[in-house]
Amino acid sequence: MATENVRPDTFPQLLLRHSRERGERPALREKKRGIWRTVTWRELADEAAALAAALSARGLQRGAHVAFVGDNRPRLYTAMCAAHWLGAIAVPLYQDATADEMVAPVQSAEITHIFAENQEQVDKLLEILPRCPTVRSIVYDKDRGMRHYDRPELVSYDALLKQGRELAATKESELQAEAGRGSGQDAAFLFFTSGTTGAAKGVVLTHGSLMDRARVAAATESLKDTDVAMAYLPPGWIGQTFFSYVQPMVVGYCVCCPESAETMLADMREMGPTYFLATPRVLEALLTQVTMRMEDAGGFNRRLYQAGMAVAHRVGAQTSTGQTISLGDRLTTTLCNLMIYGPLRDVLGMSKVRVAFTAGDAIAPALVAFFRALGINLKQLYGSTETGFFVAMQRDGQVKPDTVGPAADGVELKFTAQREILVRSPGMFMEYHRDPETTTQARNPEGWFHTGDAGYLGDDGHLRIIDRMKYIGALNDGTAYAPKPIENRLKFSPYVKEAVTFGDRRDMVCALIDIDMAAVGRWADKRSISYTGHADLASQDEVYTLIADSIARVNADLVQEPALANSQVHRFLILHGELSADDGVLTRTGKLRRGVIAERHRTLVDAMYGGGSHVRIDVEGGQADIKIRDAKVVASGKIRSAA
Structure with missing residues (x-):
């Protein structure tokens, strides 16, 4: 035809x-009842x-x-x-x-x-x-x-x-x-945004705008029809x-569909993707799996893993800055690749990944560094539905964990006095569906789109994202405050599934912690800590100590950066139930709906700032006490208890 x-x-x-x-080449593959089926x-x-x-x-x-x-x-x-x-x-x-x-x-x-x-x-x-x-x-x-x-x-x-x-x-x-x-000027897709900061908007994108961004990404990454991608998000x-x-x-490459979410990793090992996309939330879950696997390993293997990862992080930092790698580190890296990194990549189904991107939300630099330390070519990209997804992307040999890379080919960037990122691109959306007023507000007559994100270009030409404009504020002492960089560091702990911080127009930063039930439960089981469910586990003193230690490490990290030193977490509590999209506090892509969370948990937030040690809340079937704890903050290079 x-x-x-x-x-x-x-x-x-x-x-x-x-x-x-390429009629006989595979276009789609699906695992069904244990058997891979191919559609040419x-x-x-x-x-x-x-x-x-x-x-x-x-x-x-x-x-x-x-x-x-x-x-x-x-x-x-x-x-x-x-x-x-x-x-x-x-x-x-x-x-x-x-x-x-x-x-x-x-x-x-x-x-x-x-x-x-x-x-x-x-x-x-x-x-x-x-x-x-x-x-x-x-x-x-x-x-x-x-x-x-x-x-x-x-x-x-x-x-x-x-x-x-x-x-x-x-x-x-x-x-x-x-x-x-x-x-190419015809409308092809209507995507509804996640509604992080308000009602979801319908974004209309044309065939031509999407194909343009796809061609740019394909050329940048040398994609071929022999590549294999995975569809699981x-x-x-x-x-x-x-x-x-x-x-x-x-491009003409093949897309593979796993049988189910439960079999995803096993199916990945079989399909062997070479081109991979993951959200930060997916990468955080994979990190938790690796951490738990290493905790279960014997003492020698655990020490070997820790030593190998230390070398990998050091070599990765040296490589990104163009420093020469010593012969000893090169030999150690080769040995660790055989004994540690390679087997872990295989467990994650990433042994054949040639390039991987993370997108959809801000990510902790340490999380990017972790996967790159395993030998996975993970890079960040930045964009939005309105901009055809690709605005900025990291290039091979120029990966810096704290940036999203330079602008993609064809993209223009500029910034307002408040550091809002403006974008002009061939991938720009046609309009917001049936909403000309909002379309005009978001994109001016010269074609510049207001992203709503704050950021800046460094001297290296790389774009750095701060946070959503709406969420940037200041502590009462005048220190600039942005929640995302703090929360991402907190979520690097395998025991923290989600973190929500507060600080704007406050004297200090406090945090609501949503624990990773699987990881913390496994940790508790190994220490013979009994519990009856999520709420009971979240209330255990030992779990509070575990989370407090994670926060102390984050605070020690924050104090190393002058812009974040005053944004250390002073007080925290652990939520009795998980944050869920079904409850309306997360979007369907896993982003925080901060306004909803602040309103729904107003009693908890007020109690943290009120200085008490616990707060009583209404729960299904009665009432519950939630403990509030002080964190450890760093001052003058020493750790002290928060006031």
Whole structure:
């Protein structure tokens, strides 16, 4: 179904080119019931054409919006291809969103067709259907538990595909013409932002803007069609869709989908990705796994690991600054690579990773240094949904843990007097969906987009991110205060899953700590500390001592940086329950909703600043006492108890 003269400036046109030029190469792979199944580029194009024929028969119009709800699966991406084939706009939604959370995007975009993975997603959609009258069709993939569902809107993926194959056999020329109709200026995706600082906004991005950023990243990293990427993050986040749909369409590499979240690491070892994307939250979880594995190792292996990592950090710092590595360190690094780093990379499924990026939120420099010390080429990139994801990116040989690298090719940066980052880029969004006023506020007539992030360019030309403008403030003594650099250092501890700090217009910094239940539970079990659940574990004096030690190390680190020395954590408490997106205190991408947290935990915050040693709160089934402890702060090079 290829057309030789199609100009590949839309995703359907790129798909046809791949079908023609690398038709038998793998496009998608999925592990299902323990067996890897491969979809070639030719098979992907043929199936997308058939689905497009069926969707057209079911009334899908050019410019309409099609939603996708489910985990990363070949059929989800095939359905995206089909929607784009007809000139429709893809709207990936978060698969773990509640039914109520789906209402706003479905209503806003006037969704007409939805692809849903399974019964769980279908049930949520049927619940909101009375409030979403534009929805005409819900296509479900897995039919388990749906045998007795009898709704006119429902159709199985298999039935739709069968209908499409029958239609495609007689409509080949029409389908070819449809795939060639669009242009790079057409809208391709509508992503809804995570809503960290307010209501989620619908961001419209064109085929051309996304393809431009994908080509720049591919050229910078020398990506080839032999590369392998992994799709395991939420498709509703632009980062995952960029790596598992946009870039493969530009480059032609293969995307692998793990069987489940529980089998991800084992599946990674089998698929051997060479190109990898992770959020800081994922990397923090991997660090916790490594730390726990090393704690369980024998004394010799643990000491060897600690010594090897010390050498790796030293060599990494020397390499990043261009210093000469001594012969002894080179030999030690080679030995450690064989005995420590290599086996750990294999455990993490990263033995073949050629380049890895972290994005989606600020990350602790020590976390980047840790993975680079293992020999993983982890680099930071900075961008947003509105800027086509790639604004700045670290380059090989120029990785500095405290920066996000220089601007990507084609990107212009400038800064306001308040240090807000302004961006102008070929990857810029078209508009906020049906919100011209907000679009005009965010992007001025000269095309400069206000990111809402504070940062600056160093003398080395690298961009450094401070925090969101909204969250930057000052302590009462006038010291500048930004929560993110402090929180990221706290989360480097494997025992801290999340940290929320307060300090703006306060005399000192205090912190709410959400412990990592698995890591702290394992730590407690090894020390025969009994507990009955999360709340009981979080209240144990031994756990408070464990967290206090972690905070003391962070404070000792903060005092080494003049800008952060006065932002040491003075008081803290441990939350009785975990922070969760289902409770509305985190976004679906795991970012803190600070305003919600501050309001919901106002009693706890006020108690920390009130100087007491505990606070009583209402909990389900009664009341609970939460302990408040002083941390250790550093003054004049010595550690002393906070006042």
